Amino acid sequence: MKDIAKKSNTMYLLEKYQLQAAKKFGQNFLIDLNTIKKIVETTHIDKQTCVIEIGPGIGALSEQLSYHAGHVLCYEIDTRLEDVLKESLGEFKNIEIIFQDFLTVPLKETVERLKQDYQNICIVANLPYYITTDILEHILTSGAALSSIHAMVQKEVALKLTDPNYHSPLTFMIESVGDIHLDMMVSKNVFSPAPRVDSAIIGIHIDKTYNPLLTGILKQSFQQKRKTIYNNLKNVFHDQTKDVLQKCQIIEQKRPEELTIDDYLKLTQFL
Ligand code: SAM
Numbered sequence: 001m002k003d004i005a006k007k008s009n010t011m012y013l014l015e016k017y018q019l020q021a022a023k024k025f026g027q028n029f030l031i032d033l034n035t036i037k038k039i040v041e042t043t044h045i046d047k048q049t050c051v052i053e054i055g056p057g058i059g060a061l062s063e064q065l066s067y068h069a070g071h072v073l074c075y076e077i078d079t080r081l082e083d084v085l086k087e088s089l090g091e092f093k094n095i096e097i098i099f100q101d102f103l104t105v106p107l108k109e110t111v112e113r114l115k116q117d118y119q120n121i122c123i124v125a126n127l128p129y130y131i132t133t134d135i136l137e138h139i140l141t142s143g144a145a146l147s148s149i150h151a152m153v154q155k156e157v158a159l160k161l162t163d164p165n166y167h168s169p170l171t172f173m174i175e176s177v178g179d180i181h182l183d184m185m186v187s188k189n190v191f192s193p194a195p196r197v198d199s200a201i202i203g204i205h206i207d208k209t210y211n212p213l214l215t216g217i218l219k220q221s222f223q224q225k226r227k228t229i230y231n232n233l234k235n236v237f238h239d240q241t242k243d244v245l246q247k248c249q250i251i252e253q254k255r256p257e258e259l260t261i262d263d264y265l266k267l268t269q270f271l
Helices: 007-016 033-043 060-068 079-089 107-114 129-141 155-161 169-177 213-221 229-247 261-268
Strands: 049-054 071-076 095-099 120-126 148-154 178-186 199-206
Touching: 007 079, 033 060, 033 120, 033 148, 033 178, 033 199, 049 060, 049 107, 060 071, 060 079, 060 095, 060 120, 071 079, 071 107, 079 095, 129 148, 129 169, 148 155, 155 169, 155 178, 155 199, 169 178, 169 199, 169 213, 169 261, 213 229, 213 261
Parallel strands: 049 071, 049 120, 071 095, 120 148
Antiparallel strands: 148 199, 178 199
């Protein structure tokens, strides 16, 4: 089907398949073609690129991605969407749909396989908001050789993640592999059903390999955000904690969000 996001097409599909958006899967479908085209423009994908899309829904974004990308590999958790996706995307030969929870996808191996045929692999997703952080962490900690991630998230989340003064395990993970930009604001009115808040597209450009030791050290350091880094890391380095912090030139009274990514990378060398 051409222009799935046109209101008449979306309504036809939703009615024909008696589809009620499932809250438990964070389903808010994009229903504005112009917005989708603008989102695709921000990704700068081309025919040498394979896009991995998380949650195609009824296929509105997938369709527009397929015009620009070499291949679009979609992971959808909701098997109720099988018939509707057959009708909406069946004619697009460069779209492949796998019904699987994205959090269980072995991303590193998948990307390695796709890299045999495509120069760049990037992720594009209108993310289900209930697991935004889990999905972004799953992608980043997989160590997959991706070029970029383009994700629609809640506006407040986008503003936090792109604020240089805000630090969390996720922002440190992002900083360790590349940089993040706020690419576009998206009104809540272009979704059906409309979410409570506006959204935004963030773009993460990746040019470094993820250090897998970072995951554990960040989780431990932020276990109790209000405590000092010394107190949080006592569980990791035990009676060596003072010594390790000194060798890394980290002041032990600092809170976990006051450290820098270089501090955390130094700490991984003592694990
Ligand atoms: N891409 C569509 C669009 O823009 O209209 C739908 C976006 S909707 C916000 C999120 C989509 O992600 C839904 O289709 C939902 O079923 C799917 N989803 C939710 N959790 C998922 C998971 N763990 N793995 C894969 N897909 C998931």
